[in-house]
Structure formats: structure tokens, C-alpha cells
Amino acid sequence: DSGVTQTPKHLITATGQRVTLRCSPRSGDLSVYWYQQSLDQGLQFLIQYYNGEERAKGNILERFSAQQFPDLHSELNLSSLELGDSALYFCASSPTGWSYNEQFFGPGTRLTVL
Amino acid sequence: AQTVTQSQPEMSVQEAETVTLSCTYDTSENNYYLFWYKQPPSRQMILVIRQEAYKQQNATENRFSVNFQKAAKSFSLKISDSQLGDTAMYFCAFMTGMGNDMRFGAGTRLTVKP
Numbered sequence: 001d002s003g004v005t006q007t008p009k010h011l012i013t014a015t016g017q018r019v020t021l022r023c024s025p026r027s028g029d030l031s032v033y034w035y036q037q038s039l040d041q042g043l044q045f046l047i048q049y050y051n052g053e054e055r056a057k058g059n060i061l062e063r064f065s066a067q068q069f070p071d072l073h074s075e076l077n078l079s080s081l082e083l084g085d086s087a088l089y090f091c092a093s094s095p096t097g098w099s100y101n102e103q104f105f106g107p108g109t110r111l112t113v114l
Numbered sequence: 115a116q117t118v119t120q121s122q123p124e125m126s127v128q129e130a131e132t133v134t135l136s137c138t139y140d141t142s143e144n145n146y147y148l149f150w151y152k153q154p155p156s157r158q159m160i161l162v163i164r165q166e167a168y169k170q171q172n173a174t175e176n177r178f179s180v181n182f183q184k185a186a187k188s189f190s191l192k193i194s195d196s197q198l199g200d201t202a203m204y205f206c207a208f209m210t211g212m213g214n215d216m217r218f219g220a221g222t223r224l225t226v227k228p
Contacts, residue, residue: 002158031214033214033216035216042218042219042220042221043205043218043221044218045214045215045216045217048214055214056214056215058215088157090159092159097214098214100147100166100211102161102164103161103216104161105158105159105160107156107157107158108157108158
């Protein structure tokens, strides 16, 4: 158990819908990262937050957005869902936002878009 | 742009034997970090080992060790005394010293046979 929690574990929805994925980092970790793992794109970094502010952006679509709240939990919002958005979405946390810190991954949320 | 290449989609090894997984990367940076992550059937991402580019000594964690060849931009993982629990997908990953965009290879599916 990494100490990072993600809810829900599974999510099934329809095209065009909007969903919110939630992540609670390890106690004391200030930085949260979001990743997408899909069959065709592999593992991709989406976005990073550090202490409530966006720090880095990766291959995140405009239909996707995220935020980190004062209690440091983070939410990833996915809208106008398409079939290709079906994937495993991971959240990871680290003590600081710097790369020398290990990132601890949550168990993931499996999103299925029908 | 930084890229990570894992040229072995699948490998297998007999229990108690040694196996080496290959990884090459491309970067113009001098300060960076390299990682091997394990993803068992549970889908949890688990850090196996990491290497700082500025360190010449190869990292070792129990049965896991790396062969880091900076000039060749090669970062292979050696698993000694393979165990059935080592069966998993293994991802090589790269992150620059200042950046936060972790890049992953496509993965190598390792099967340990009894």
C-alpha cells in the first residue's frame, strides 16, 4: 500500500459525459501527478500540481482539467468523453515537486467509456 | 524531446535464473533520473530501482541491479534469482533534473516460469 488513495476504482460511463476522479496523496506529500495508461498510448504524464498550483503539464487534452485543493487532495475532470478516453488513470504523490523525490502511485481508476 | 525505448515487448525466464531487461533513452540533458517500475497483474505501479545520472555507481536493490551506461544512453535492469512474484510488466522511465514530466517506455512483459 503506497498511501495514495484514488476513488472510484472503476467508472463506466457513456460518450459525451463528464466524470471526476479523485486522489488523496500520502500524508505530508505536497505534489500530485496524474497519468493515463491506455493500450494505444501507453503510460503518459498528464499534469502535476504542487501545493495547490499547477507546476507542469504533459499530454493533457483541453477536455481534461485538474485542480488541487487546500487539503492537498486532487481531482481530475474529464469532459465530453470519447471512446478513446477509456484507460487506467493513475495519481502519484511525492513530498516535493522535484524529480529527485520518489513518486508513489495510487491503485488507479479504471475508466470505461461506452 | 526525451524518449524512452524498450525493445523487448515480452521476455520469459526460469525461476532462480537471471534475466536482463533493456532500455535506451534519448536526451540532451546532463542532469536526469532513471527509473524501473514494476506493474504486476494488480496494476499497481511499484518503483523497483532508480539511478541518478550524476552517479557513476550502478544502483542495486537486493536482487535488482542496473547497468547504467551514460555515454551509450542505456539503462538495463538485471533481475537475479528470479521469483514467480517477479512476473509483471516492467517500465523504464526518465525524468529530467528540473522537469516533472516522467517519460515511460512501452514496457516489457516478463514471465517467470516455474
